């Protein structure tokens with residue numbers, strides 16, 4: 001069972017987190033979590049580039065340290081980079097002090113390697129306590145999602161994933177994909193088709 005969308009009841013519990021954008025226009029927000037990972041992120045960049053689409057990449061700090069050139073390539077293509085912690089931490093298993101240190105470590109590597117400070121944060125697994133979020137919110141907007149592609153279920157049927165993701169995408173949607181090893185085989189089966197669908201429906205991919 002794959003949950004492709006977040007119930008409104010859950011969204012209203014966390015009003016300080018952004019779940020979707022402006023529903024009145026034609027903008028949608030593509031997001032890619034967990035990279036940069038050689039091969040996978042490279043593939044995503046190619047697919048976005050040939051269709052002139054923009055996305056926000058929530059990067060794991062340790063992956064930026066390992067693959068700085070790939071993180072720079074994401075920026076050079078005009079995409080946005082957000083913080084996804086340094087070690088891909090689980091909020092409910094981490095103290096608030098450790099969580100904040102790890103978050104800042106990502107900002108340090110962004111500054112060092114990319115010369116930027118990010119302004120967006122997405123908690124890994126969507127797991128973040130109130131105590132963990134409050135210091136982060138001083139500098140960052142917390143970005144959740146309303147459409148989960150389910151790309152990280154390697155045994156799932158790509159047709160079904162594509163169908164469910166298209167069905168839930170509407171103006172203002174924040175859509176989650178992952179550029180990591182686990183999605184390397186799935187992405188070529190769903191991402192080009194999904195990007196073509198956005199073009200066909202005249203959705204405009206926008207930066208958060």
Ligand SMILES: [Zn+2]
Nearest residue numbers: 033034124125
């Ligand atoms: Zn993640």
